[in-house]
Amino acid sequence: MIRRNCNTQLSERCTIHDTRHCAVSLLIIAAAALSGVALCAQSSTTTAPFDNEERLGLEAVANNRYEEATEHFQRAVQMEPSKAQALLYLAFAQSESVVPGVQSPDNLKAAQAAVETLNGVLALEPNDGFALSALSSVYLNFGQSEKAKEIELRILAAEPRDFDADYQVGAIDWFIAFRNASERLKQVHLSVGGGYPRAGLATCKSIATVNDPLLSEAVEHLDRAHAADPKDSDSLSYLSLVYQLRAGTHCTDRSARAADLAKARDTIDKAIAIRHSEDTITHPHAPAPPSRLSLPDEFKSMVGVRMPPPPPPPPPPAA
DSSP states (O other): OOOHHHHHHHHTTSOTTTGGGOHHHHHHHHHHHHHTOOSSOOOTTSOHHHHHHHHHHHHHHHTTOHHHHHHHHHHHHHHOTTOHHHHHHHHHHHHHTOOTTOOOHHHHHHHHHHHHHHHHHHHHSTTOHHHHHHHHHHHHHTTOHHHHHHHHHHHHHHOTTOHHHHHHHHHHHHHHHHHHHHHHHHTTTOOOOTTOTTSOHHHHHHHHHHHHHHHHHHHHHHHHHHHHOTTOHHHHHHHHHHHHHHHTTOSSOHHHHHHHHHHHHHHHHHHHHHHHHOSSOOOOOOOOOOOSSOOOGGGGGGSOOOOOOOOOOOOOOOO
């Protein structure tokens, strides 16, 4: 069975510049794990029963038997609770049984189990890219956007060049700000749109107070994401929505409102032009925090779940 020090030697090739995307090395690790090939000397501190449970768990994963895999990894973790690799395997096996967005008690219990296990990995490996990305994904899948944003900011603290995390933070900020504005406008029988010019001064100021920091942060992070990948129309689409929403926070400043609405129009025009000119839209392939752990390819879908692109917004109204 592959030891963690073996994983480290191979995954060192997956440097800080490409941890999320170094599939070749990780596939070698996973294939070796499933075939029983030892990539380096076995550790004298790891027991045979632990090896066996990990091996059986990986075999179950390869055959899409995630409940069975969870049982094997749980037994492995019980034997060696300080092994981050076994905890990571367990967390991803638990995550595979979770249905995104379904709020049933059993599904929420399964999601919480995965969150607790991922936090266990991070207690041992605080900046592990796999665990951080998966934890953000679980939170996003269950509408816990604030918690997902905390994890994305943690990723950026460990790796400031992770422009996928910039995109996530900007998109989440817009989502939270839109929800804030919608809730307050609903109280006065209005809706978000065109900078909501009919909102009264008190309503406008209450929205501005809570949304100004979020929208400023969103612009900063979406600008960074777009600069990293100028062909990423999703970043521009969210940026246009941010400008539209920010226009409404300029309660008495008509020129500032007009400037943001103009930016919204210009930005969405650029996003539409990119979509029309490109058959395939690229996204930032940015570095993630490095990982000393391995991950079977069957689990890769859980890493880096992206905020979906927004629907095409209507053209902003004339200022």
